[in-house]
């Protein structure tokens with residue numbers, strides 16, 4: 512199906528709109544302090560464990576090339592470009608089959624503001640490829656540096672033991688629930704384009720010492736979605752509440 516036709520969600524964006532939307536993420540290595548590292552094509556294998564893997568459409572790729580490579584894809588995998596996550600989740604989602612289109616960006620499906628708008632364009636464009644059977648919408652647990660960055664570096668635990676999401680203990684059930692709600696919210700643009708029978712939401716848990724990743728299915732229907740913007744708002748309210756409690 513060519514651009515301009517109707518898909519499940521809306522009018523299919525053009526190739527140029529799709530490329531522009533992808534380019535919104537082209538500086539993501541900077542978020543994690545690694546500017547200038549090489550991006551990879553969504554059709555290629557990600558970089559090895561320990562290196563960040565941002566996917567970008569190669570500059571010289573034409574729409575025709577893209578359509579021809581896309582024709583053999585069965586699955587779209589959206590995940591964080593994280594150095595511990597991207598490669599591992601690609602392997603566990605059968606990336607080596609050569610049938611997985613990888614969208615690896617900072618935060619995976621968890622996005623905000625103009626980044627979320629770009630995701631809507633990307634999802635709308637990819638939905639024209641009707642042979643796709645599955646969309647895996649994922650991010651990973653408490654160490655996602657991109658989500659931390661979206662929350663102005665205050666919202667997330669990291670290896671140095673900073674407080675977890677909304678002050679929940681890092682790695683706790685409560686924190687996992689918040690991340691699952693963020694992932695559920697992030698899955699919605701994909702559900703809109705592909706339908707809920709094709710989209711699965713997953714939370715990746717990374718065991719750094721074993722270089723292993725476990726994936727947990729998220730029951731989207733049973734979980735209340737939470738946007739980054741709502742979370743920011745809740746965190747501010749909590750900070751104000753804490754300050755007021757300290758004063759009284």
Ligand SMILES: [Zn+2]
Pocket residue numbers: 591592593617618619651654655656657658
């Ligand atoms: Zn991450």
